[in-house]
Amino acid sequence: MSIQATATDLLTIEGLGHVYEGTEPFEAIGKLDFTVPEGAFVSIVGPSGCGKTTMLRCLSGLMKPTRGEVRLEGEPVTGVPRDLALVFQDYSRSLFPWRTVAGNIAYVLPRDLPKAERAARVQESLDAVGLGEAGAKYPWQLSGGMQQRVAIARALAYRPAILLMDEPFASVDAQTRAELEDLMLAVREQFGMTILFVTHDIDESVYLADRVLVLSKSPSTIVESLDVDLPRPRDQVSTRELDDFVHLRSHIARLIRDQSMKGRPAA
Known part of the structure; x- marks a missing residue:
């Protein structure tokens, strides 16, 4: 399916796929199609080993995808773009x-x-x-x-025009993680940044984002794209108590659980 980018779409990903070659080739990414509008905060979650980091490497120009195209501000990404920054775990x-x-x-x-x-x-x-x-x-x-x-x-x-973040808070304790989450919301507001945020933490993905993309297990595709219509400013306690928050995080958890169980023998 072709992606129709709009004037407000900063990052466009169309037909993205990647295969690691070797004696036994491994298809990490099947086919990804999505856009990131200017000023948006988009979170990406999925089962462990679903290719999230591979995807970010392709989006940032650190790795050439096997197929498909990535465009930043309408221009194909063929190397690391000047208007992009990446924060690692x-x-x-x-x-x-x-x-x-x-x-x-x-x-x-x-x-x-x-x-x-x-x-x-x-x-x-x-x-x-x-x-x-x-x-x-x-x-x-x-x-x-x-x-x-x-x-x-x-x-x-x-x-940068866009900030990519690869599970940046996975290595800190729970209290520090909450502080860094709130920091990201504050700097996003202050600088009007566009952020693509990869995380394995479902609650974090919902708390931070305007939209959550849920990936399948490898070879990864997008299972569902979910808008997060929670009020801002957000609060670590009151936001997580909202019925809409609980519903969203439960729905995403079920999607990821179902993906993780695919292909496993029945008990």
Whole structure:
């Protein structure tokens, strides 16, 4: 099925598929068709091993898909686009331990950017993630949650058209995770960012997003696209108590459970 992109669609994915070649080829992605409108927050969930990370690598230009096309702002993605930033799960490996926090953020900025503007962007990004006083510290002096805030600040400073996030909060404790979720809602509002967020946490996907895409098991396709019509601003307690929230997360959980059980022998 052909995707009809609209003027407001920032990212268009059409017929995307990927096969890992080898002695026993493995089809990770079957066929994906979807769009991400400008300013949207889209979450993607699915069974374990369904190809979410493979998909993100194809969308970001880090990996060439076997078939299909990815377009950012109407232009085919053939390499890593300048208007795209990616935040990984493993924050400790994405930061340079020998650079200060401010140095890590400044590293991604254009070399021809005036010095005063570079400093202003770094400080604005640190303030946005609640680390305004941490610029002179080194990543190893910070907690895991604070290091992930630095990774997010670096992406904000780059001013991408779209931010891709690959299970970015999977390695932190529950309290820090909730704080980072609320941080993403705040920076999305402040910067008007377009975000594509991959997570294995169903509650998180509903809490953050305007729309949730549920993937099948590999070779992955889209099982269902669900609009999240929950009031904003959202709150970790009151939002999760809403009947609509409970219904959505239960529906998604059933979809993923059904996908995970496909092909298994009956008990």
